[in-house]
Amino acid sequence: MSSLSVYHLSSPEIPNKVLTHFEDIVSTLAEQGVGFDRWQATVKIQPGASQEEAIAAYQAQIDQLMTERGYITVDVISVNSDHPQKAELRASFLDEHRYGEDEVRFFVAGRGLFSLHIDDYVYAVLCERNDLISMPAGxxxxxxxxxxxYLIAIRLFKNPEGRAASFTGDDIASRFPLLED
Known part of the structure; x- marks a missing residue:
């Protein structure tokens, strides 16, 4: 089940609130300019599948997002527990970073934890299959x-340069809870 835990920077061990109702998650994130929606991941595809397989399976949804929102670049993260570089991949995303443009992720299998650092708060969003999260640039x-x-997430951007992460150098991520398996 998707959830949202909201932490103040001064208390990373205890969330101020934990939300599990879809409408509450949507409205709380919307107040921060973050979109959260549910789409149907109708095709069964297993994490570890290739980028080409994932894109082919979800071409209709990708095309819809590209048409509606002007995205032109798509890539896929597809990882399972057998992936030979899973530790390196995990580590590459654990440092605080940002992108120069909006980022959209559509989870078609599995789950992952996005932690958004906005002002004095961290919004930890547990995304699962069917979740679509849209974060504004920066x-x-x-x-x-x-x-x-265990996940497959499809990422969309408006230009190829937007995919380059800019790391903040802040160690904030090390102070907040990680995804528990």
Whole structure:
């Protein structure tokens, strides 16, 4: 089940609130300019599948997002617990970073934890299959796929240069909870 835990920077061990109702998650994130929606991941595809397989399976949804929102670049993260570089992949997303443009992720399998650092708060969003999260350009965040990852997420951007992460150098991510397997 998707959830949202909201932490104040001064208390990273205890959330101020934990939300599990879809409408509450949507409205709380919307107040921060972050979109959260549910789409149907109708095709069964297993984490570890290739980028080409995932894109082919969800071409209709990708085309819809590209048409509606002007995205032109798509890539896929597809990882399972057998992935030979799972620890390196996990580590590459755990440092706080941001992108120069909006970022959209559509989870078609598994789950992952986005932690968004906005002002004096961290919004930890547990995304699962069918979740679509849209973060505005410049949103500081980190992502945890867990020690035993199992996910496929499709990422969309408006230009290829937007995919380059800019790391903040802040160690904030090390102070907040990670995804528990």
């Amino acid at each position: 949103t500081k965040h980190w992502f945890d796929m867990g020690e035993h990852p």
